[in-house]
Amino acid sequence: MRINSILARIVLFVGAFLVPALGFARYEDEKADSAKSAAEPVKTEKKAEGFNPGEMIIEHISDNHQWHIYGKLAIPLPCIVKTDKGFECFSSGNFRNHETHELQPYEGKNYTYALKEGKIVVWDKVADAENETATKTLLDVSITKNVVTLFIVVGLMFLIFFNVAKTYKKRVGQTTKGMQSVFEPFIMFVRDDIAKTSIGKNYERYMPYLLTVFFFIWISNMLGLVPFFPGGANFTGNITITLALALLTFVITLISAKKNYWRHIFAMPGVPIGVLVILTPIEIFGMFLKPMVLMIRLFANITAGHIIALSFYALIFIFAKGGESMGAGLGVSVASVAFCVFMMFLELLVAFIQAYVFTLLSAIYFGSAVEEHHHEEHSDSPAAVAAH
Amino acid sequence: MQLVMPDTGLLIWMMITFLIVLILLKKFAWKPILTMIKEREDSIDSALKSAERAKEEMRSLQSDNEKILAQARHERDQMMKEARDMKDNIVGEAKGKAKEEADKILASAREAIQNEKMAAITELKNQVALLSVDIAEKILKRELSDENKQRDLIGDLLKDTKLN
Numbered sequence: 190m191r192i193n194s195i196l197a198r199i200v201l202f203v204g205a206f207l208v209p210a211l212g213f214a215r216y217e218d219e220k221a222d223s224a225k226s227a228a229e230p231v232k233t234e235k236k237a238e239g240f241n242p243g244e245m246i247i248e249h250i251s252d253n254h255q256w257h258i259y260g261k262l263a264i265p266l267p268c269i270v271k272t273d274k275g276f277e278c279f280s281s282g283n284f285r286n287h288e289t290h291e292l293q294p295y296e297g298k299n300y301t302y303a304l305k306e307g308k309i310v311v312w313d314k315v316a317d318a319e320n321e322t323a324t325k326t327l328l329d330v331s332i333t334k335n336v337v338t339l340f341i342v343v344g345l346m347f348l349i350f351f352n353v354a355k356t357y358k359k360r361v362g363q364t365t366k367g368m369q370s371v372f373e374p375f376i377m378f379v380r381d382d383i384a385k386t387s388i389g390k391n392y393e394r395y396m397p398y399l400l401t402v403f404f405f406i407w408i409s410n411m412l413g414l415v416p417f418f419p420g421g422a423n424f425t426g427n428i429t430i431t432l433a434l435a436l437l438t439f440v441i442t443l444i445s446a447k448k449n450y451w452r453h454i455f456a457m458p459g460v461p462i463g464v465l466v467i468l469t470p471i472e473i474f475g476m477f478l479k480p481m482v483l484m485i486r487l488f489a490n491i492t493a494g495h496i497i498a499l500s501f502y503a504l505i506f507i508f509a510k511g512g513e514s515m516g517a518g519l520g521v522s523v524a525s526v527a528f529c530v531f532m533m534f535l536e537l538l539v540a541f542i543q544a545y546v547f548t549l550l551s552a553i554y555f556g557s558a559v560e561e562h563h564h565e566e567h568s569d570s571p572a573a574v575a576a577h
Numbered sequence: 578m579q580l581v582m583p584d585t586g587l588l589i590w591m592m593i594t595f596l597i598v599l600i601l602l603k604k605f606a607w608k609p610i611l612t613m614i615k616e617r618e619d620s621i622d623s624a625l626k627s628a629e630r631a632k633e634e635m636r637s638l639q640s641d642n643e644k645i646l647a648q649a650r651h652e653r654d655q656m657m658k659e660a661r662d663m664k665d666n667i668v669g670e671a672k673g674k675a676k677e678e679a680d681k682i683l684a685s686a687r688e689a690i691q692n693e694k695m696a697a698i699t700e701l702k703n704q705v706a707l708l709s710v711d712i713a714e715k716i717l718k719r720e721l722s723d724e725n726k727q728r729d730l731i732g733d734l735l736k737d738t739k740l741n
Contacts, residue, residue: 247579247580250580251579251580252584252587269586306579307579308579328585328586329584329585329586330585330586330589330590331586332590333586333587335587336586336587336590339590339591339594340594343594343598346598346602347598347601347602350602350606350607350610351605351606353606353610354605354606354609354610357609357610357613357614358609358613361613361616361617362617362620373614376610376611376614377614380611380614393611396607396611397599397602397603397607397608398599400602400607401595401598401599401602401603401607405595405598427584427587428580428581428582428583429583429584429587429588429591430587430591432583432588433588433591433592433595434595436592437595488581492580
């Protein structure tokens with residue numbers, strides 16, 4: 190099962206990089222390649238009693254306590270758990286048997302832990318079952334795959350933007366150069382087309398947040414498209430990440446909200462009291478709905494991209510029927526790779542668009558929060574929510 | 578279901594990390610970058626404005642130059658005209674004076690001629706008178722040698738003379 194997910198990634202890698210590079214002239218080679226990839230699961234499949242694409246896909250897009258590289262090679266990530274007995278830190282490699290790679294409970298300092306559906310639970314050794322009362326007190330703050338991705342994204346952002354800032358300081362009054370030339374158009378784009386137009390005269394206060402969010406989402410999305418080690422995690426397709434971002438937008442909106450914003454929610458000017466009774470609950474609901482939509486849109490778009498790519502590769506194994514009908518698997522593999530290449534280009538676009546949409550909507554919400562006089566605030570927000 | 582359930586651990590990591598990133602980037606990246614972009618924009622703006630101003634100045638300078646040139650041309654024309662007038666005046670005056678002088682000379686010449694002529698005429702008259710007297714004397718001397726003729730003459734003279 191796990192090996193299939195790895196294989197899917199290998200095929201993704203081969204597909205996404207070899208096919209465009211070699212072109213159709215090397216069609217035969219590619220077929221042989223796919224055949225090799227398709228041939229491998231034959232051995233494992235028989236042991237693992239059938240290929241379950243749903244399970245494979247869900248496992249790939251979920252967070253994980255280890256990071257698969259290739260085959261049985263995986264980076265174990267540190268587990269940090271807090272229970273009623275205090276913090277405990279150990280490697281996730283402890284959950285696997287070194288020879289068989291089968292899951293096993295780990296006897297920690299305070300409790301015995303085990304992985305259940307990818308989550309750390311407190312294990313009752315005697316009963317050989319989950320100790321549910323102890324699990325309830327457990328807080329898992331492990332460095333998971335997504336946390337590592339978070340650090341990589343942050344590292345990339347520091348690397349890029351400290352460098353860009355340094356170039357700016359060095360080249361005062363000169364033209365842009367190198368990395369600076371690459372990122373200046375995007376910084377200007379966020380400033381002129383997102384912040385200035387949506388927020389208005391006080392846009393400068395929100396620029397650091399908007400820029401950080403824009404580049405954070407964009408870089409994360411792009412990293413998620415890279416099919417091998419430092420990338421490939423379904424990072425911005427994780428609801429926790431999008432929740433955190435949407436929460437920040439919501440909090441900033443509330444903090445900067447002026448009287449006008451609240452009046453539009455609780456007592457829409459120019460609306461009779463009878464209508465207000467209906468309208469105010471809707472407006473209050475809408476206040477919370479806006480960040481919710483932000484959260485779900487990014488999560489759904491990125492997750493969908495990962496699911497589509499994985500589904501196409503899963504098709505190969507479904508058609509191959511564990512090696513029984515290699516021809517069908519081979520034929521489908523060609524179409525799958527072609528579709529995935531197409532999807533990859535689409536996802537490159539989506540990566541940017543989602544970063545843009547998130548930033549733009551955040552800016553529009555900030556804009557409506559700081560708006561002083563009333564003009565067209567209502568036509569603004571629903572249209573923007575419906576934008577995607 | 579697990580897919581749409583937020584994970585507390587990840588949320589904690591994300592919030593802490595993102596806020597640190599936000600603060601650090603704000604301080605060390607966005608602030609300098611945005612300030613520099615703004616400064617550069619301002620400097621480009623002011624450079625464009627000053628260029629526009631310089632152009633305007635050039636244009637006004639050019640029109641000034643033209644004005645000065647036109648004025649100079651006008652002045653030159655005036656001076657030329659004045660000079661021509663002066664020349665004409667001088668020439669005219671000189672001509673007048675010359676004519677006057679010539680007239681004066683002519684007049685005096687004429688007068689002199691007249692005088693000479695008068696003198697000559699007077700002289701001639703005197704000579705003629707003298708000659709006539711001489712001739713008359715000689716004629717009389719011859720005529721009056723005869724008595725009769727003396728009487729005739731006296732008679733003629735008396736006839737012509739009327740007593741008044």
